[in-house]
Amino acid sequence: AQTVTQSQPEMSVQEAETVTLSCTYDTSESDYYLFWYKQPPSRQMILVIRQEAYKQQNATENRFSVNFQKAAKSFSLKISDSQLGDAAMYFCAYSPINTGNQFYFGTGTSLTVIP
Amino acid sequence: DGGITQSPKYLFRKEGQNVTLSCEQNLNHDAMYWYRQDPGQGLRLIYYSQIVNDFQKGDIAEGYSVSREKKESFPLTVTSAQKNPTAFYLCASSKRGRGIRKLFFGSGTQLSVL
Numbered sequence: 042a043q044t045v046t047q048s049q050p051e052m053s054v055q056e057a058e059t060v061t062l063s064c065t066y067d068t069s070e071s072d073y074y075l076f077w078y079k080q081p082p083s084r085q086m087i088l089v090i091r092q093e094a095y096k097q098q099n100a101t102e103n104r105f106s107v108n109f110q111k112a113a114k115s116f117s118l119k120i121s122d123s124q125l126g127d128a129a130m131y132f133c134a135y136s137p138i139n140t141g142n143q144f145y146f147g148t149g150t151s152l153t154v155i156p
Numbered sequence: 157d158g159g160i161t162q163s164p165k166y167l168f169r170k171e172g173q174n175v176t177l178s179c180e181q182n183l184n185h186d187a188m189y190w191y192r193q194d195p196g197q198g199l200r201l202i203y204y205s206q207i208v209n210d211f212q213k214g215d216i217a218e219g220y221s222v223s224r225e226k227k228e229s230f231p232l233t234v235t236s237a238q239k240n241p242t243a244f245y246l247c248a249s250s251k252r253g254r255g256i257r258k259l260f261f262g263s264g265t266q267l268s269v270l
C-alpha cells in the first residue's frame with residue numbers, strides 16, 4: 042500500500058516567521074514524484090512545489106522549499122517569511138513513476154497565519 | 157487560456173436522483189481524475205482514466221460512474237446508490253510520462269443533498 046501521512050492537522054505561524062509542515066510516505070518504489078499543493082479558502086488547488094525522487098537537490102520556489110529525505114521517506118515543506126496569503130490547507134502528494142500515473146494525497150495541514 | 161472547467165459550481169440532489177458533474181479540459185492531457193473531498197479529510201480517488209474509452213476504479217468508486225468518450229471530457233455521475241454524496245468534488249488532469257507529471261485541478265463542484 043502506498044500512503045501519505047501528514048501528522049499535523051493544524052499549524053500556526055506569525056506573519057514574517059518561518060514554518061515547517063511535515064509529510065511522510067510509505068512506498069516500495071524507488072522512482073517517484075512528491076508534491077505540495079495549497080488549497081486556500083477558494084478551494085482551488087494550487088501546486089506549490091514538486092520534487093523528483095532521483096534528484097538529491099531539494100526543490101525551491103521563492104519562499105517555499107522542501108527537505109527531502111529519501112531514506113527516511115520524509116518530505117517537509119518550509120515556508121519562509123510567512124504572509125497572510127499563505128493561510129490555507131496544504132496537501133502532500135506522491136506519484137510513483139511506474140504505476141499508472143496515480144497520485145496519492147495526505148489528509149492535509151491547515152495553516153493559520155497570525156498578523 | 158488552457159485549463160479545466162468544472163460545472164456546475166453548486167449542485168443539489170434529491171433522494172433517489174442521479175446527477176452528473178461535468179469536467180472539460182483543453183490542456184491536451186491524456187489522464188483525467190475525479191476526487192472527493194470531505195471536511196477534515198484528504199482527497200480520495202473515485203475514478204481515473206489514462207486514455208479515451210478506458211477508465212479504472214479508485215478507492216471509493218461505489219455509487220459513482222464515469223465515461224470517457226472524448227479526450228477533453230470526463231463526466232462523473234453520482235447515482236442514487238451513493239448514500240452519502242454530500243462533498244466537494246474535484247476533477248483533475250495530467251500529462252503522462254516522466255518529467256512532466258503534475259496534476260492540474262478544476263475549481264470544484266459542491267454537491268449537497270436536499
